[in-house]
Amino acid sequence: MDSLSNELVQSSHSNSEEFILYNPYAEDLIFMGILSNHKLLHHVFSEVDEKLFYLKSNQIIFQNMRDLYMEGNIPTTISLIYKLEKHQLLNSIGGKERILHLSKLSFPLTIEEIHGYITLLKDKQIKRKLFNLSLDLYQLAYNYDTFRDINFEQLEIQLGQIIKAQSVSTILVARDLIQPALDQMRRSDENLDTSSKISTGFASIDFYLNGLERGNLVIVAGRPSMGKTALALSLIMNVCQQIPKACILLFSLEMSSTQIIHRLMSIESNLPLEKLKQSKLYNLKAGDLKTYFPNIYESNIYINDNNLIQLNEIQLVIKKIYNKHKKVDLVIIDYLQLLGNSTNNRALEIGQITRQLKGIARKFNVPIIALSQLNRNVEQRSNKKPLLADLRESGCLTIHTDISLQTLSCITEIKQLVPFRFVSIAGINTANHSFQSVLIYQGKFHGIKHVYQIQLKNHLSIKLTANHKILTRCGWKRIDYLNKCDIIATLSQNYTTLNWVMVNCVNYLGKLLTSDLQVPPFANFCANYIVTHNSIEQDADSVLFLYRPSYYSSEKEDHQIAEIIIAKNRNGQTGNVLLKFIPQVAKFQ
Structure with missing residues (x-):
């Protein structure tokens, strides 16, 4: 929300505890639930993102709680304070006293209770979006442009996003779907539903x-x-x-x-x-x-x-x-x-x-x-x-490629990871070049393909197909477009930053067994300590x-x-x- 809307929000309830567009008590109660009942973690982190929180300080707290959870750690008062202090964020959320205050007030919440607070925050978020849309409409109405100059399609998109935000996907039991499916088959056989x-x-x-x-x-x-x-x-x-x-x-x-x-x-x-x-x-x-x-x-x-x-x-x-x-x-x-x-x-x-x-x-x-x-x-x-591989815009790695796991100090071959989903591995947020834990969505074996080996000046190497991409100083680049002037992103020795290393040579190896991983949201992972792109499966x-x-x-x-x-x-x-x-x-x- 912009400064105008913030002022209006504050003035609308400056003398009232009835918060229309946000509820700080519900935001704090979700934090208390996370700190007091670890059985709620999966439910909360699968249902909530930081956008539900109105206060910027609460958005930062939630992001760091979620990061701890994604790293395989349980968010506690001590681990949260340590993480915020490590990233120099304590002052921005009100100091460690803010976290200590939440822990002192913490009390066990049930899934039903936490779900009620999540629903309340979603309601507030939708109202904030409606409020922002009303401000846009107000500004459009009070200007000198003719109605033909107004971008109604953009307004419709905004309203559509609000409607989508309040929609709830239906979860059905498989046995309840059998009879409707059979009824549709009958209508099709009787040529009543073509x-x-x-x-x-x-x-x-x-x-x-x-x-x-x-x-x-x-x-x-x-x-x-x-x-x-x-x-x-x-x-x-x-x-x-x-x-x-x-x-x-x-x-x-x-x-x-x-x-x-x-x-x-x-x-x-x-x-x-x-x-x-x-x-x-x-x-x-x-x-x-x-x-x-x-x-x-x-x-x-x-x-x-x-x-x-x-x-x-x-x-x-x-x-x-x-x-x-x-x-x-x-x-x-x-x-x-x-x-x-x-x-x-x-x-x-x-x-x-x-x-x-x-x-x-x-x-x-x-x-x-x-x-x-x-x-x-x-x-x-x-x-x-x-072939299907020609349709994808990324390639494959050989099955013996080492993948850096969540801890970064542990590695395993990609062929061991293909059968499993939601395993934590190391990925790169290319916006700020920071390492983050990401989950494998799916892995696939792609059969025997023509493979090339890239050797870097620091002796790191990787074997992959010509259309696979790796991270260079100039962005993502296919192997068949690389040259000796390219500088490649690799893991540093302390596993916290990127090192940029020049290409030494690229050689054709022949046909080898290959596989790849699909890893949202950054679509990359660390293979043989080199930052590589992942596979994209068409929907x-x-x-x-x-x-x-x-x-x-x-x-x-x-x-x-x-x-x-x-x-x-x-x-x-x-x-x-x-x-x-x-x-x-x-x-x-």
Whole structure:
């Protein structure tokens, strides 16, 4: 909250103990519960973050309590004072007398009681957000701008965040879900419920995917010029043919709306674009044009060609169309890598984007197809068919790589950690280059891959794939982009700071067994005392690769053959499908 809102908050209850926008007593009671009943720790730290606390001093206290818990220590009066003193934070929270005061007042609280105080703090946080929003509305109302200059979308985003903050996810017992699931199966068998799945128009793809499931995220990936957009536009026309007045949104971050409509017209009329221009259809009336493009006219196809659009804006557009038609049948995004801000931590950002897209698909009960560009690894192999590893923006480490555990003085091989989740290991907060304890979300073995060894001037070394990233002075860098001038982040001898060491050499080793870890929130960990990036697993329900042999060789007999490789499928089996590509009208059939 800004200074104006702080003044208003203080003045609103300066003579009253009834705190409307925050409750210092509830904040203190949560601290007392943490210090007095260690059985509450897991519940509190899984439900609460520092943003729930209004007072800055209390935010600092909670952050340090949580850090102690993440480090495997129980927060006590002594350990908390020591930690705050170590980081020179005691004065900012009112001195050690503040912590001693909390410990003197501490008394055992039950989970039910602590949950009540957490709920109270969440209520206060929502009210503070509403209060801040009301100030924004007040300032907008009392200025000289016209209403057309007001960013209503930003206001809607703020309100949406408040609504999301007060929502509670439902936890259901598995046995209670059996009967509804069987009822849905019965309706599907009786053809009384056909709206849950949408046919792609390609029978062989539907055989594997069982149609496009509402609420699912599907990634269609391929190298540039492979035909991803053509496949997406072919899917649009197929859906329009099967669903009366189909409602489809296409977010085109690369091509203009004019280019898109030209290609849709060509696909529906089955006429090359040049012939369409020669036919002079522009002389016909709108009513006559419907006979040439019936599906385009009868359907509701929306095209957004804003190449700077962000995820929150995509969600607002979908909501607007959903409110208008009471449904959305299909959303296509062309393409994934053009979303976001192209940050240094691009792998983490792509992972976050796919996770949010999955959330949007579920929220609006619509299948979302995101087109994705594959990295250059495909071009470096004799077999050019894409693999799931080509989709990820980070690589793998050899299975014998040493990982620094939470204590930093203890290490273990990565292959020992892959089967386990929520093991504490050492990570780096790249914002301030400090070491912090992080938890493994998941580990995976990735099979045999081409591996390189990096040797540093201080004799440290690490073996990893070419597309894996390590931390350099210039940010995260892939191994295949390293040179001898690069300086790499490594653990110092006292395990508290980073040392920056120059690269000595990079050598190819051959094919070795590899694995990797996914470690939020910093998406990195210390391997062989070198700071490396982690693996990002896409949140897609299905991953399809587009592969055309003629793209790589003009000697192939049939230039119209295209292969769809279904590499990931949560709804069924994986496999390969052959389609026919018609280059004259840029469509698949």
